Amino acid sequence: MRARGGLVVVGALLMAYGGWLLLSRQDPGQWLEVLVWLAAAIVAHDVVLSGLLIGVCLLGSRLLPSPWRAPATIALVVWGGLTVAAIPVLTRLGARADNPTLLDRPYVATWCVLSIIVALAVLAAGRVRARARADDPV
Structure with missing residues (x-):
């Protein structure tokens, strides 16, 4: 409980500092x-x-079957956040012809690799949960 209280205090102080920066x-x-x-x-x-x-x-x-629900939900949240955060670079917002060093990375390929990793994690977690449920004698 002390850790949570400490995080609340730190968060409130950071918000107050941000508000002060905004106003000043x-x-x-x-x-x-x-x-x-x-x-x-x-x-x-x-x-x-x-x-x-x-x-x-x-x-x-x-x-979805019961063992697959939690992994799929977690993957949706992770993949959705990843995709929303990547929208500016995936759509090349801010790219300029006079500065080719802006957005010069393979962002689409990186997003695809990370999406595949999320999908593989869902498959692995779903299989583990399904197997554990099948082995449960209840």
Whole structure:
């Protein structure tokens, strides 16, 4: 319990520091833009992404056998976060013809390899859970 309390304190201090930086280094005219951006991010996450994730997980709970549900749900969260974080580089946002050193890595190939690793982890975990359930004498 002490560790959790300590993390709460550290998180609150970091948020206060971020708020102080925002208020001390931004023009007051930009504060409204920041609030709109934060509100849009909350709506996008809590309504769109979370709603979609919950819907897909509910569908998976109806279609997948019991041992495969948890690994598939975890993989969906990991793969979804990985994909959302990779959207800027996968779509090459910010690439410029006058600076070929920007976005010069094989981002699509890397995303594909990481997606395969997530899929293999689901397959391995699902097989282990299915085998453990089959061996359970209950």
